[in-house]
Amino acid sequence: MAYRRLFTGLLLVLIGAIVWRALFGAPSHAPGKATQPGSSPAGLSAPAEPPQVERGRKLLDARSYGALEEWLADLRAAHTRKASVELPLYEAYAAFDDSDPALREQISLWIQKRPESAEARLVSAIQRLRAAEDTQAPGSLLLLAKEDAGVALATDPGHPLAWWALVRATAALEGGEAVPSLHERLMRNAPAAFYAHRALLGCLQPSWGGSYEAMQDYAAKLQAGAAANPRLEILQGLPHAVRAKAALAAGDEATAEQEYDLALAYGDDPDFLADRAALRIRLLRFSDAMADYRRQLEKFPSRESRQALASAQERMRERAYVLHRGDQQEQALRAYDAFRELWPDDHGVLLYQGLLYAALGRHADALVDYRRLLKLDPSNFEAVKAAQDSLGQSGRWDEAIVLWNAYIDRVPDKSQAYMERGSSHFHKGDKLSAYDDAARACDQGLPAACVWKDRLLTDPAVKAHASA
Numbered sequence: 001m002a003y004r005r006l007f008t009g010l011l012l013v014l015i016g017a018i019v020w021r022a023l024f025g026a027p028s029h030a031p032g033k034a035t036q037p038g039s040s041p042a043g044l045s046a047p048a049e050p051p052q053v054e055r056g057r058k059l060l061d062a063r064s065y066g067a068l069e070e071w072l073a074d075l076r077a078a079h080t081r082k083a084s085v086e087l088p089l090y091e092a093y094a095a096f097d098d099s100d101p102a103l104r105e106q107i108s109l110w111i112q113k114r115p116e117s118a119e120a121r122l123v124s125a126i127q128r129l130r131a132a133e134d135t136q137a138p139g140s141l142l143l144l145a146k147e148d149a150g151v152a153l154a155t156d157p158g159h160p161l162a163w164w165a166l167v168r169a170t171a172a173l174e175g176g177e178a179v180p181s182l183h184e185r186l187m188r189n190a191p192a193a194f195y196a197h198r199a200l201l202g203c204l205q206p207s208w209g210g211s212y213e214a215m216q217d218y219a220a221k222l223q224a225g226a227a228a229n230p231r232l233e234i235l236q237g238l239p240h241a242v243r244a245k246a247a248l249a250a251g252d253e254a255t256a257e258q259e260y261d262l263a264l265a266y267g268d269d270p271d272f273l274a275d276r277a278a279l280r281i282r283l284l285r286f287s288d289a290m291a292d293y294r295r296q297l298e299k300f301p302s303r304e305s306r307q308a309l310a311s312a313q314e315r316m317r318e319r320a321y322v323l324h325r326g327d328q329q330e331q332a333l334r335a336y337d338a339f340r341e342l343w344p345d346d347h348g349v350l351l352y353q354g355l356l357y358a359a360l361g362r363h364a365d366a367l368v369d370y371r372r373l374l375k376l377d378p379s380n381f382e383a384v385k386a387a388q389d390s391l392g393q394s395g396r397w398d399e400a401i402v403l404w405n406a407y408i409d410r411v412p413d414k415s416q417a418y419m420e421r422g423s424s425h426f427h428k429g430d431k432l433s434a435y436d437d438a439a440r441a442c443d444q445g446l447p448a449a450c451v452w453k454d455r456l457l458t459d460p461a462v463k464a465h466a467s468a
Helices: 003-007 051-061 065-081 087-094 101-113 118-133 139-155 160-189 194-202 212-225 230-249 253-264 270-282 286-299 303-325 329-342 347-359 363-376 381-392 397-410 415-428 431-443 447-456 460-467
Strands: none
Touching: 051 065, 051 087, 051 101, 065 087, 065 101, 065 118, 087 118, 087 160, 101 118, 118 139, 118 160, 139 160, 160 194, 194 212, 194 230, 212 230, 230 253, 230 270, 253 270, 270 286, 270 303, 286 303, 286 329, 303 329, 303 347, 329 347, 347 363, 347 381, 363 381, 381 397, 381 415, 397 415, 415 431, 415 447, 431 447, 431 460
């Protein structure tokens, strides 16, 4: 399961804060339909579950409870030896961040068989927290998650993830009033628990009745424990990340980016990097966004980091398409240019950038894109049709016919191709060849071609040609 989704904390999943993302839905009409295989970033395979996630679920499926507990305990021990070694432990528990009822049944059976297992109760807390997010009435699930986390902490009072679960459930149930007590207990038992502190810090943001000053003060007080877990330094950047979201909501993109830069000055964080990358996509700075996604993956090689990088191309493509469909033509051209700096041969972008050039009357530029696309994909009907339209603007019908000849050699059963080639013949003044193409398209079952063929037959020369 996603590292970031599970461990971002109250800022994203608990307190109901509005989280900005530069997401663009799949287009319902052109541009946006053309895609092709082999277009993901070079060297990047499809995202796979981290080994910890796969192993945890496999052991649970096999009901190998002893082996599962021993493995989780070993990861916890490694974290105890070095608090900054977080990712393996957290991704192991992320295997159970799933509201699937079937998983709930498996966990319940585990607890039934081994009621004293702290690992089982912590897994149960995590699963219930996820289920609480996915239901309209989360109260009872939050209470049970809080109870599970408490049982786990009774066995291991310093477990960082058990504290994270307890903080999350308690704050969701009791609100900001729970922060002082939770903070005191956390500092006494797990002062270096990064994600638990992050969750509490989220409770202090202005949208939840706190202030940036309160956030900064909390983060500053944690720095005494940074020797044990240097990741605590990053929490000083969280107030800036929250300011960035507020600036973005107000439409101040420049300030938002400055705040993300300030946040990252305290250290790399997957959330800060992903959010700044999304902002940079919005600003059409695609190369900079890719640099952030690659940095996120390098520093935090989680499944979500891989997904973010693997999906970046599609999100950038969609950004350009949204601008194009919204008639923001100059912005769309900027987006297409930025996209092609990274992926010069993307089929969809080549086609729609060409169409945009044509709409602006820049047919020479459009033809460059169409010809490049046809070199990559000679059987692309839309590219030939678009090239014909641009060539026709200057009466270059012979060139259009050459393109259709090459296409028909490859796709001889495309009736619409004969119809389009026939139109080029007709505009050129060759009604006889136009008739031949209309007749071929009609024979292949295209009704419009049959109508056109009959109209052409009203010309005596065409009628004589047809009768010959």
